[in-house]
Amino acid sequence: MQAYWQDDRAAVxxxxxxxxAGVSKPxxxxxxxxxxxxxxxxxxxxxxxxxxxxxxLLSSPAALADKLDTLIRIVSDDPGMAAGCLYAKMRATxxxxxxxxxxxxxxxETHMLAVYTRLFRDSAARGNWRGHLDPALAAGYLHEQVxxxxxxxxxxxxxATVRAWLVLATSALV
Numbered sequence: 022m023q024a025y026w027q028d029d030r031a032a033v034x035x036x037x038x039x040x041x042a043g044v045s046k047p048x049x050x051x052x053x054x055x056x057x058x059x060x061x062x063x064x065x066x067x068x069x070x071x072x073x074x075x076x077x078l079l080s081s082p083a084a085l086a087d088k089l090d091t092l093i094r095i096v097s098d099d100p101g102m103a104a105g106c107l108y109a110k111m112r113a114t115x116x117x118x119x120x121x122x123x124x125x126x127x128x129x130e131t132h133m134l135a136v137y138t139r140l141f142r143d144s145a146a147r148g149n150w151r152g153h154l155d156p157a158l159a160a161g162y163l164h165e166q167v168x169x170x171x172x173x174x175x176x177x178x179x180x181a182t183v184r185a186w187l188v189l190a191t192s193a194l195v
Contacts, residue, residue, distance in 0.1 A: 035059075057119025064125045067107045072129075076136050085144035089191050096170045097184035105175025108133075109168040130164075137163050141194075150195070159194055166190040 035056060039046050053059040078091055096102060108129060111118065115126050137160030144150035154162075166187065173183050 055119065055121075057121045060118055061121040061125045064108070064111060064122060064129065068129050068132075071106075072108060072133070076133075079136055079140045080143075082147075084147075085140070085149040086195055088140065088144075089195065092167070093184055093187045093191065096167055097174070097180045097187060102171065103174060106168065106171035109171040110175065112168065113172065134160050134164055137161075154194070163191070163194060 035046060035049065038059075039049055042049075049059065053062055075092070075095070078095075079088055081088065083091075108126075111122070111126055112130065115123055118126070134157070138156045140163075141150055141152070141154075141156035141159045145152035145156070170183050170187050170190075173186070174180070
């Protein structure tokens with residue numbers, strides 16, 4: 022997963038992955054069936070290990086402003102996210118992937134949009150959000166802004182700049 026995340030996926034060869042993992046090519050294909058199967062497995066692992074904790078944050082009972090502040094801090098300041106977000110990178114280049122990975126990306130996108138929509142619906146129900154926008158519209162906007170911010174981090178934009186842009190972007194939501 023780290024090789025796909027830290028480097029451009031297109032630049033990571035199967036031979037290099039096998040060498041990094043200390044496995045043979047035949048065993049990799051036996052376990053994953055194809056490069057598409059491997060990529061889909063990497064995406065699923067990333068969703069569970071990295072996006073899962075973000076989902077927990079967004080589903081917590083904290084106030085919307087506190088959740089957004091924490092999300093902004095993670096996206097802009099977390100050293101582990103300096104390479105950006107594998108999910109955002111893969112979404113931006115989805116046509117490069119096989120059908121299994123593309124299905125995984127579509128499913129994950131649907132799931133994350135549902136998480137963001139639930140964030141706004143729950144916040145409105147708790148009185149933490151005035152609900153001036155359709156929750157699905159707010160969810161799509163936040164999803165895109167977070168993806169863009171992760172892409173900016175990966176491109177080397179300073180954390181303070183990414184943070185300022187995200188604060189500005191999320192100000193339309195609160």
